[in-house]
Amino acid sequence: MKKKKIIQIISFLAVLSLILSACGSGGSGNGSTPGNSSAGGAKGEQIQLTFSHYYLEEERPTSAEMDSYMTLVEEWEANNPNVNLVQSVMSQADYSTKIQAQAAVNEIPDIFFLKGSWVSNFANNDMLMPINDYLDKYEHKDKFRKGVFDAATRDGKIYGIPNQLSITSVVFYNEQMWKEIGYDRFPDNWEDIYKAAEKFNEKGISAIALGNKDKWPAESSILSTMGDRFTGTDWTNSIIARDGSAKFTDPEFVSALDQMQNIATNKVFNPDFNIISNAQAEEYYAQGKAAATIDGHWALSYLLSNASEEVLSQTKVAILPPVDGGKGDNNTISGGAGWYVALNKNLEGAKLDAAMDFLFSTAGYDFSRVYAEKYGMTGPSLIDGTDLTEFPQLTQDFAALTGSLTFTPIYDMLMEGAIIESMNTGLQEVLNGTKKGQELAAQLQSGQDSL
């Protein structure tokens, strides 16, 4: 009898502890977000800030922007011993999923990376802290490039500081390989590229390496620039603003999709373009299996640290060839600020001050300064008189090319997530030749209408 009692008590306790722990975790989850109750607590008091981002330590040696940013984070941590910065780091894809899930239950961290295309959603749900007051007081406010805050501004409120300047559509090509088939440099018209592709294919080389397994590269690195050449930037901005005056079914955009299909059906890309990753495509180029690749600014760091000396010395940069009869400027490239460091709306008092200080110290002017001094790269702020002569030739070429161009909006950073998801998925089929540009355009427009 006694034994039975004991078992009953034990099982009751087990159940009780289960219920309590369930409540407990819920409670602490709520408690961590709204900041400490004694707002403006005494100085020297330990403050804890949670910080989520996607800068994985193992990627640091090959990513200039990550190394520059994390250097500043480490500096800031050393200067602020009273703040306990709890970092949660994962890959960019995992990060995007996790932050969405956290947003869904309103448990976002204090400081986090925010993508331009998420801003509407997060702002509508009142989760973001406006930084206008702090930005107005910031000493380097005027140094920020024009337009870098656009993607993070809603109704005049600015919700973050850009922590990178993305340039998504640069042609990296191997000069030697193009010379061998009779082109002194990367062709400035598509017909020549199609002809060149034929010659390259005979040699078992691809003209342009593309790794579209993850679906964004074709859209972010090619269509964002190509589309603008056909439609003009006003069209893109109207789509982003969803004011209804521009439609995906407009003939210009359909022509851009058709052009994408033409490129693929002319066998310009490697045959496995839909099943290898962007990194594998960079590898194809670095190994000389492709004569060019169309990629973002991140490819520069990758090539500098991974390509052989032989390939590297032959690598030159160019922009996509112009298109016939487009409404847009041909001397452009898709680029701009697309990722921001943002703060949780619920921060207050000492925590808010510390978080703001962190924000401006790591993502502000200093980031662009370190990025330029250490790597010769262009950040969201203008840095005067950077001496580039010490940097590799490719870095200098890259800076010279991108410095002279106008940036056009990057589709996946600014358009609605649902639209981008259908566009990316549909583009795979368009490139495979199994879906017409017009069909995809109609599908995108019906998605846009239902938002």
Next chain:
Amino acid sequence: MNQAIRPSRKAFILYMLPGFILYTFIVFVPIVLAFYYGFFNWSGGTKMTYIGLDNFIALAKDDIFIQSFVNNIYLTVLCIVGQIGFAFLFAILLNTRGVRFKAFHRTMSYFPSVLSAVVIGFIWTMLYDYNYGLINIFLKQIGKADWIQPWLNNESLALTLVAIPLIWQYIGYYMIIILSALASIDPQVLEMAEIDGANGWKKAIHITLPLVKNTLIVCVTLCIAGTMKVFDHIYVMTGGGPGTSSNVMALNAYKTSFLSYKMGYGSAMSIGILILSLVFIAGTRWLLLSFTKDKEV
């Protein structure tokens, strides 16, 4: 149960409680919540707008969702034939007297089941690789270089190609279940059949198959349930691509919720998946049971 060891009613309930609470919180509550969220236009976060049945109506008209459901059915058919068919053959082979190293074979065929789906996905992605994949290298060696293609980029083949690793992985799992059923067959029955002149094949079809029928029905049910919720293999190998050609329902729900940020619609989709899967499982069970019953009469 023996009255002497049967716990009192109170103790019985207490014993059940932890499992019941766990199950409630990790299965039942989320389903109810998903059903509830399905009635809202919700993009995550605090703002939710009640829109009635709109999500469910949109789901019924969603071509991509319907396509992914058809893909699931296709995968299920392949998996039932492939997984359980091969498992049954292998189990019978292993049960014959001539086979040596039975334990070794058993372990080796079960081995893929313990591997993570992500690992399997990566291994098979490498096999299908255009430049370095074993399949293309093999084709080149046998002089069929013109058959070489980027396999997973073939929209009409992609779904079948991702089904192969899925089948391969779970043959061992069903083999073990069928082996245990075979072990319960009285050897005398088989001996009698042998005396009557039945060979291996005839024994398998006329003696073994009817005797393990119920186990096979359980296997089919498990197989359908597993295939209807398949996600990770496909996520790793093709991400549902090219386009939507290898999309399945679970992947579609994930993309809707976390890439398109339509949490409300994604929830409605999850409920749709639940209902479709239950109907499909119930339907096949009913069909199988009534079919086998008729045969006996």
